[in-house]
Amino acid sequence: MTDVIIKLEGITRDYMMGAEQVRALRGVDLEIRRNEYVAIMGPSGSGKSTIMNMLGCLDTPSAGRYWLNGHEVSRMKDDDLARIRNREIGFVFQTFNLLPRASALANVELPLVYAGISGRDRRRRAETALHRVGLGERMHHKPNELSGGQRQRVAIARALVNEPSILLADEPTGNLDSTTSEEIMRVFGALHAQGQTVVLVTHEPEIATHAHRVVVLRDGRVDSDRATPPRATGVAA
Amino acid sequence: MPFFEAVILALSSIRAQKLKSFFSLVGVLIGVTFLIAVVSIVQGMNVYMTDKFADAMGGINTFQLQSRPGMTFGNVTEAMWKEWQRRPRITIEDAAYVEARVTTPARFSRESGTSAGVGYHGKMATGIDVFTVDAEFFRIKNWNIADGRAFSPQEVTAGASVVVLGGELADRLFDGAEPVGKTVTIGGLPHRVIGVVEKQGTLFGISLDKFAVTPITSPARLLTNRPHVIDDLQVQAIDPATMPAAVEEVTTLMRVRRGLKPNETANFNIATAQDALDQWGKISRILFLALPGLVGISLVVGGIVIMNIMLMSVVERTREIGIRKALGARGRDIMAQFVVESATLSFTGAAIGIATGLLLAFAVRALTPLPAAVAPWSIGLAVGLGILVGVVAGVYPARQASRLDPIAALGHE
Incomplete structure (x- = not known):
């Protein structure tokens, strides 16, 4: 397990906020290997969101280089970035970000639509992904007919359906109560156990303890990077 | 996608x-x-x-020699209207002159019409178009006789008091009873019904079947124009291809008859279905x-x-x-x-x-x-x-x- 799936090298990101230049990232070096379970933490303003957008190929660095699964994405144009997001990254958001009018199944099919996979194959893969997160029975429900935990499971199924290199979760339990949070974290644990690389961005230490490695950012730099002991209660499907 | x-x-x-x-x-x-x-x-x-419409006008190979346009869509100025009013009417003699000299094979029918009441046994239909015409009129109009017969050239020569009715007029007066053989009055003058024309339907909502046709020599003739004066001469070129030649001939003959100089405008009108079209x-x-x-x-x-x-x-x-x-x-x-x-x-x-x-x-x-x-x-x-x-x-x-x-x-x- 030495193959590197994410490699950041001297990443900086500056942007203008009004007349003021904000230096959100000031030189980040980071390597994440296949099947790691990493939590990225840090207080607000530490550059946590910026690095999340960077890792998710929604943003490109001002300077530095970023390789994702062998592709150098730091110099890519919009269309190529869209393709990388589609093939290599599975997003899970705090607010679920499901399309409200589409059924759970249709939401999960969405990345496959943009991958150009058609008809029956797409449906079969979306159904498999929903079964994996334990929502096989509710795939025809609309998001507003599902509980918060169920919605997040749909979002996880959508993130998984293209078999991405990394599962990138941004505060995935931020809108959930503690019982449901545990449930969702067990899903992540199970996926990691099946070989999925998981990157979790969170400010909650309790959530971060589920990961096996915690990277703390402060003022746009990596402040600490250490392995955490596996939790006793952890992995269960 | x-x-x-x-x-x-x-x-x-x-x-x-x-x-x-x-x-x-x-x-x-x-x-x-x-x-x-x-x-x-x-x-x-x-x-x-x-x-x-062209059919109702007698088909595209038919035209009328008349003194002034009977139907206009465009602008008619006061001056034009006055000039039309001053024009000499077409006469029986004009018709005879033209008919005798046209060489293009054609059918002719003089036409002199009016609007009159037609009555039968106390029933009266008012505002009926009465056409007094020659026997060829039926062929020119391409009308089929649904019942009875049309009148003959001999009946025209003899001035017979006979009438052929439009389908709707016959229905109105006879209500399903047999019209042929009965006598109707046209403007008070008695005429014997000898036939009924097959129904034509309507044109712009106006029935084409409210008419009565009599020989141009019948008593009903008295209701239409002064003696010798007619509304128009209907001319139908037998071969549609010769229609322009027939128009040309009739025009020339009329100009000669009226002694018009080459630069004078015609004081008569040739109406064709094509004009209306x-x-x-x-x-x-x-x-x-x-x-x-x-x-x-x-x-x-x-x-x-x-x-x-x-x-x-x-x-x-x-x-x-x-x-x-x-x-x-x-x-x-x-x-x-x-x-x-x-x-x-x-x-x-x-x-x-x-x-x-x-x-x-x-x-x-x-x-x-x-x-x-x-x-x-x-x-x-x-x-x-x-x-x-x-x-x-x-x-x-x-x-x-x-x-x-x-x-x-x-x-x-």
């Missing part, structure tokens, strides 16, 4: 906001309704004019000139409305766009989604417009004498214009959508 799926997606967005979608496509709907209704009515008129052609050309303006304005307005709705829709769905982009939609996928949605919206408007336009055209046909016929090209054009308006109106909003920054879009509430 495949085109078919984009359309399905577009339809589901349109369905999700039915009322807003409906208002947004009203402009296109009205434009297309106009287009279909006007084209259908004009097209119907075209068919009508060439088939029925040409008049109609002018009117329909004007309608077709005005049509693109009307339709164009509606479609431009419709396009602007759709563009606005789409711009609003892009703002409302910013988050959706962000989600799609995060999941791998490229700018052009988003662009295509919105253009297809706009085109689908506009096409829906055009489709409803086609339906309402046809409905309107058929309502006009059912409720007014104006005919209507569907022109397939107008439906094709409406569909094409509908899609075009949608695509054009959709491009700008779609471009805005495709350029949204996914991070900002995802953060949008």
Whole structure:
């Protein structure tokens, strides 16, 4: 397990906020290997969101280089970035970000639509992904007919359906109560156990303890990077 | 994303906001309704004019020698009208002169008519067209006799008091009883019914079957014009190809007979069915000139409305766009989604417009004498214009959508 799936090298990101230049990232070096379970933490303003957008190929660095699964994405144009997001990254958001009018199944099919996979194959893969997160029975429900935990499971199924290199979760339990949070974290644990690389961005230490490695950012730099002991209660499907 | 799926997606967005979608496509709907209704009515008129109207005038190989135009569509000035009033009338002698000299094979019938009451056993039909004519009149008009017979040249020579009735007049006076052999009064003068003409139907809602035809020598002749004066001489070229030659001959003969110098304008008129058709052609050309303006304005307005709705829709769905982009939609996928949605919206408007336009055209046909016929090209054009308006109106909003920054879009509430 030495193959590197994410490699950041001297990443900086500056942007203008009004007349003021904000230096959100000031030189980040980071390597994440296949099947790691990493939590990225840090207080607000530490550059946590910026690095999340960077890792998710929604943003490109001002300077530095970023390789994702062998592709150098730091110099890519919009269309190529869209393709990388589609093939290599599975997003899970705090607010679920499901399309409200589409059924759970249709939401999960969405990345496959943009991958150009058609008809029956797409449906079969979306159904498999929903079964994996334990929502096989509710795939025809609309998001507003599902509980918060169920919605997040749909979002996880959508993130998984293209078999991405990394599962990138941004505060995935931020809108959930503690019982449901545990449930969702067990899903992540199970996926990691099946070989999925998981990157979790969170400010909650309790959530971060589920990961096996915690990277703390402060003022746009990596402040600490250490392995955490596996939790006793952890992995269960 | 495949085109078919984009359309399905577009339809589901349109369905999700039915009322807003409906208002947004009203402009296109009205434009297309106009287009279909006007084209259908004009097209119907075209068919009508060439088939029925020309037929009613005696077919395209028939013309009338008359003193002044009997039917005008265009502008008639006071001076023209006065000049017409001063013209000498056509006489029996004029007719005889022309008939004797025309070499083109043709049928002739003098015609002198009026409007009179026709009565039978206390029943009276008023405002009936009474034609006093020659025997050839029936062949010129191509009328079939439904019952009895037409009168013969001998009866014309003899001045027989006989009459052939139009189908509707016969129905009105006899109510199903046998008319042939009965005696009716025309303006008080008794005439024996010898036949009934097959029904012709209506022209612009006016019955073509309320008439009575008698020999030009019958007593009814006294009701029409002064002795010797007739309304016109009907001439039918037997071979339609010789019609222009016949017109030429009659014109020349009349000019000679009236002693007109070469530079003098004719003081008589030759009326052909073609003249009336040409008049109609002018009117329909004007309608077709005005049509693109009307339709164009509606479609431009419709396009602007759709563009606005789409711009609003892009703002409302910013988050959706962000989600799609995060999941791998490229700018052009988003662009295509919105253009297809706009085109689908506009096409829906055009489709409803086609339906309402046809409905309107058929309502006009059912409720007014104006005919209507569907022109397939107008439906094709409406569909094409509908899609075009949608695509054009959709491009700008779609471009805005495709350029949204996914991070900002995802953060949008």
